[in-house]
Amino acid sequence: MKSNLISKSETVALLKAVSEKWGIEFPKIKNVKVHQILDDAQIITGNGIKILKINDDYVPFLSETETLKRFPSVTVDMGAVKFMCKGANLMRPGIKSFTEFEKDKLVCIVEESQHKFLAIGKALVASTELENMEKGEVLKNMHYISDRFWETGKTIYD
Numbered sequence: 486m487k488s489n490l491i492s493k494s495e496t497v498a499l500l501k502a503v504s505e506k507w508g509i510e511f512p513k514i515k516n517v518k519v520h521q522i523l524d525d526a527q528i529i530t531g532n533g534i535k536i537l538k539i540n541d542d543y544v545p546f547l548s549e550t551e552t553l554k555r556f557p558s559v560t561v562d563m564g565a566v567k568f569m570c571k572g573a574n575l576m577r578p579g580i581k582s583f584t585e586f587e588k589d590k591l592v593c594i595v596e597e598s599q600h601k602f603l604a605i606g607k608a609l610v611a612s613t614e615l616e617n618m619e620k621g622e623v624l625k626n627m628h629y630i631s632d633r634f635w636e637t638g639k640t641i642y643d
Contacts, residue, residue, distance in 0.1 A: 512533075
């Protein structure tokens with residue numbers, strides 16, 4: 486795995502892009518590192534941030550619970566947990582409750598008993614459509630506990 490520090494201007498541009506996509510303000514961060522883990526994936530780390538970049542999507546890393554709490558979420562029943570942790574997309578029947586979100590936005594997937602973050606997905610429908618849905622895909626699973634990024638991310642410390 487290749488890791489390198491990025492320049493101040495690259496850091497500013499990166500944080501600006503992520504802030505706009507997520508709707509979250511970041512404090513100024515110095516010494517941001519990019520860890521190239523696959524051709525199409527990087528883990529970006531800095532003081533208080535850990536971001537997964539898959540192709541052109543920026544996803545908060547699942548270990549960053551304070552960041553994850555700022556995102557909309559869906560709570561899934563225990564039957565959905567094993568599927569989520571194998572990378573399956575989230576289907577409507579597995580959802581117990583949810584907060585408001587728009588289509589194409591990132592949404593955290595939380596399990597109902599311990600309220601732990603299981604996965605992060607991209608909304609395939611807006612939350613307003615969920616009321617009337619009985620079946621079908623709701624979120625595209627992008628990053629989940631025990632995926633290849635999770636395992637690699639555990640070995641990266643700043």
